[in-house]
Structure formats: structure tokens, C-alpha cells
Amino acid sequence: MNTLSAKRILLVVGGGIAAYKALDLIRRLRERGATVIPVMTRAAGEFVTALSVGALAGGHVYGELFDREDEQDVGHIRLARDCDAIVVAPATADRMAMLATGRADDLAAAVLLAARVPVLIAPAMNPAMWDHPATRRNLAQLEADGVHVVGPRAGEMAEKNEAGLGRMAEPLEIVAALEELLSPVAQSLSGRHAVVTSGPTHEPIDPVRYIANRSSGRQGHAIAAALARRGARVTLVSGPVTIATPAGVDLVAVETAREMLAAVEDALPADIAVFVAAVADWRSADAADSKMKKGPGGPPALALVENPDILATTGHHRARPRLVVGFAAETNDLLANAVAKLDRKGADMIVANDVSKGGADQGVMGGATNTVHLVTRSGSEAWPQMTKEAVAEKLADRLAVLLETAP
Structure with missing residues (x-):
């Protein structure tokens, strides 16, 4: 049976040039047996x-x-509750701001504020608007509130000679995201415990300097959110980040690799552990208590020692989770390095990505998109470039299925 068959989908059509795509989206939804309430x-x-x-x-x-006929039975509440999901396409910068701040000054905003069903938005706007700090803040808030996002994509804009990230996802892509959102696997992790690491670690050199990796935490936080949406109890162990903690997860904030390892071990036992954090491989052997000053003798010698391997420690732990997943950021020999890590780290899967290549808007580490390979003992699987949120949703579904067959 089609996932969307007999589903009631409330479609909010926003005021952007991409609104014409909503017409095709309606047709695609109805082809799959859905009822569309526009x-x-x-x-x-x-x-x-x-x-x-x-x-x-x-x-x-x-x-x-304030339509007299539609609102005689408090219609905006009825609309919000009498559906299986809400899709906003296009979701303009203004509509995202309204939703992020809880405004309810038109019908669409009131419906979204009253919603108790999954909400999927398809952003569409000029690249400058998409990159504006206000839009980034609103997006982070929406994701933290549990709103699902598909797109935007890179391409030509309506404005002459402009291109970049901001095109609305195509109707079939929105349909696919909605099907995944409403699939039976959506609550398949109910009763399970997942541990996710995210962000960088900061290894102090002195009170003002540290060793770290380039990581925003966006991929790890997205995975934590996706697992929580599937019913799992999620412990998110995160290094220093500037993004919002996802709704429905338990955050343990740490700074160093040793603190992260201790937090992970404290969180065990777990059914799933996903190690996404960009942990610094080394730390200063003897961090200074005061700021190191320049001197005539040149830079001071910095002695380094190796940090604990959190993935390997957990993969060989006496309380090892049933599924252990590691992320591998590589700049060369992507698959060979990932395969080598499977047994060495005691992992069931390595999610490998080539960080030498930038995403559509910026580099992978800190950017909005990712291109990954799933590597297991039975082979590898290449995924196309997707937003980190889309990678998280797809990976969460995969882990839910694997957990059912894990020994």
C-alpha cells in the first residue's frame, strides 16, 4: 500500500515565485492517493x-x-488537527520567520501554530536571503522545534544572472520526503536508547587557545533529532557548538575528548551509538595555566599526546550497543580507509564522507550538505548529495531496520 494512500495532507502555498510548483505537487500527491487540503x-x-x-x-x-463560513467552527484548529501532515511549499523567508517566532496573524500561520502533526517545509528564496543570519537562526529554531525540512537546492534564480542555494525542492523530492516522514518506520525506535556524539572537541593549549576540528555539529544534531522523531530516547553528547539542541533529546555538553568518552560510557547501555563528533586526535601533553607569550626564542614547543578513541572504546566495550556506527571524514582513499576502520574500531557501519570537497554552499564540515558512503562488511553504498537533515532521516530509517535484525 502506498504510504500516502488515504492520507490527508494540508498544503500551505506560500507567496513566492516557486508557488507554481505547488500545482504539480498537488497532482503528485493525489496520484498517490492523498487528499490535499490547500x-x-x-x-x-x-x-x-x-x-x-x-x-x-x-x-x-x-x-x-476571519472567513465567516470557514471559521464558524474555529476552522483553523480543525484544519490543523484534521490532517496527517502539513506541507509548506514554498516556505518563504517571511513564512519561516513567522513559524519560528510563533506568529498567528493569518490563516496559514494560525494553522501551523495549532498543529500537532508532522510539519514539512520546502524553503525557497534568493540565496542572499537564505544565507542571512536571521534566516539561519530561524531555520535552527524550526529544526529544534521538530519541523522537517526538504531543500533548498542550488540552481538558477528568478533574478537575472543569479544562482546559488535557494531553489525550492522539486515536487517529487517533496513527495519522497513526505512519504519517508509518514512511513510506518517513523515510530520504529520506540523504547530504544540511542547515544549520538556531535560537534568538535576543544583541547586546551592554554586558557585562550585550543586544538579543534572544523565541525558545526549540524550533522550529529540532525541525526539525534531524526532518531528522537522515531521514538528513541536519545542522549546527545556534544562538544561546543552554536546550534540549538534538538527537541526531545537529552543533551550532555562537553569540551574535551576525555570528557566526551566519559559521558558516552556513563550513557551506556544503549541500543544504538552513532559517533559523528569530530574529535581532536591529539591534545597538549601539558596545557599551560596562563596565556603563553611570544618571546625572543620563537614559538614554544608543543608536545602532543593521543586522545582516547571513543568509537573504538565503545565498539569493544563490555556494554557494547547492538549497533555501533562511526563517521569517517577523509580527504583521500575514502572507501579503503573506511573499510579498514570497521574491524579496528569494532563498528558495524562506517559513514564515510570526503571532506576535501565542498558542498553546494560551503565546505562539508560546517556546510549544509553532505555526500556519504555507507560501508559495512557486506559492501558499500553511495548516497547522492543531500542536506545533512536528509542524510540524518535516511540513516535513522536504515538503523531502525538494521536494529531489528542485529544479533
Whole structure:
């Protein structure tokens, strides 16, 4: 049976040039047996007509918060509850800001604020707007609130001679994301405990300097959020990051590799452990108590010692989780290095990514996208470039299936 068959999908059509894609999205959803309840913002009416939307949806188009007929039974609450999921496409910068700050000054905003069902947004805007700090903050807040995101993608903009990250995901991609969101596996980790490490570690040299890796924590935090959405109890052990803690997870904040290892061991036993953190391989053998000063003798010698291997320690631990997954950031010999790590680290899977290549908007470490290979003892599987959130959702589904067959 199709995942979307007999599902009621409330579609909020936002006021952007990508609104024309909503027409095809409606058709694609109905092809799969879904009922589409359209809500159009006033700005959406500047790009597509309610007549077109209603004809394709095969029903009434909602638009006004204070419509006498629609609101006689508190219609915005009814709309929010009488559906299986809500899709916002396109999700403009303004719509994202409204949702992130809890505004409810039009019908779409009120419906979203009252929602108790999964919400999927498909952002679409100019690359400069997408990269603006305010939009990044709003996106982080939405993800922390449990809102699911598909896209945007890189490509040509409506503006002449402009290109970059900001194009709305294509309708079939949105459909696929929605199918995954509503799949039966969505609560398949209920009752399970997952431990996820994320972010960098900071190894002090002196009170103002440290050794670290380039990591935003975005991939690890996204995986923690995806596992939590599938019903798992998630312990997120994170180094210093500037992104929001996902909703529904237990955060243990650490700074150093030794602190991270201790926190992971304290969190055991667990069913799943996913090691995404970019742990510094070395630390200063003797961190200074005061700031090291420049002197006539040149830079001071910095003696380094090796940090504990958190993945290997857990992979060979007496309380080893049933599934142990490591991430491997490589710049060369990607698959060979990942295969070599499987047995050495005691892992069931290595998720390998080539950090020598940048994503569509910036480098992989700290960027919004990732291209990974899943390496197990039975072979490897290459995934196309996706947002880190999409990688997290797909990996969480895979782990849910593997856990059912793990010894």
C-alpha cells in the first residue's frame, strides 16, 4: 500500500515565485492517493490562482483567517488537527520567520501554530536571503522545534544572472520526503536508547587557545533529532557548538575528548551509538595555566599526546550497543580507509564522507550538505548529495531496520 494512500495532507502555498510548483505537487500527491487540503496565503494569490489550486486539489481552498463560513467552527484548529501532515511549499523567508517566532496573524500561520502533526517545509528564496543570519537562526529554531525540512537546492534564480542555494525542492523530492516522514518506520525506535556524539572537541593549549576540528555539529544534531522523531530516547553528547539542541533529546555538553568518552560510557547501555563528533586526535601533553607569550626564542614547543578513541572504546566495550556506527571524514582513499576502520574500531557501519570537497554552499564540515558512503562488511553504498537533515532521516530509517535484525 502506498504510504500516502488515504492520507490527508494540508498544503500551505506560500507567496513566492516557486508557488507554481505547488500545482504539480498537488497532482503528485493525489496520484498517490492523498487528499490535499490547500491553504493559500494572500501573497500566494499573486503567483497562482485559487481557481487553479482548487481545480487540482478537487476541493475548497482556504485562505482567510476571519472567513465567516470557514471559521464558524474555529476552522483553523480543525484544519490543523484534521490532517496527517502539513506541507509548506514554498516556505518563504517571511513564512519561516513567522513559524519560528510563533506568529498567528493569518490563516496559514494560525494553522501551523495549532498543529500537532508532522510539519514539512520546502524553503525557497534568493540565496542572499537564505544565507542571512536571521534566516539561519530561524531555520535552527524550526529544526529544534521538530519541523522537517526538504531543500533548498542550488540552481538558477528568478533574478537575472543569479544562482546559488535557494531553489525550492522539486515536487517529487517533496513527495519522497513526505512519504519517508509518514512511513510506518517513523515510530520504529520506540523504547530504544540511542547515544549520538556531535560537534568538535576543544583541547586546551592554554586558557585562550585550543586544538579543534572544523565541525558545526549540524550533522550529529540532525541525526539525534531524526532518531528522537522515531521514538528513541536519545542522549546527545556534544562538544561546543552554536546550534540549538534538538527537541526531545537529552543533551550532555562537553569540551574535551576525555570528557566526551566519559559521558558516552556513563550513557551506556544503549541500543544504538552513532559517533559523528569530530574529535581532536591529539591534545597538549601539558596545557599551560596562563596565556603563553611570544618571546625572543620563537614559538614554544608543543608536545602532543593521543586522545582516547571513543568509537573504538565503545565498539569493544563490555556494554557494547547492538549497533555501533562511526563517521569517517577523509580527504583521500575514502572507501579503503573506511573499510579498514570497521574491524579496528569494532563498528558495524562506517559513514564515510570526503571532506576535501565542498558542498553546494560551503565546505562539508560546517556546510549544509553532505555526500556519504555507507560501508559495512557486506559492501558499500553511495548516497547522492543531500542536506545533512536528509542524510540524518535516511540513516535513522536504515538503523531502525538494521536494529531489528542485529544479533
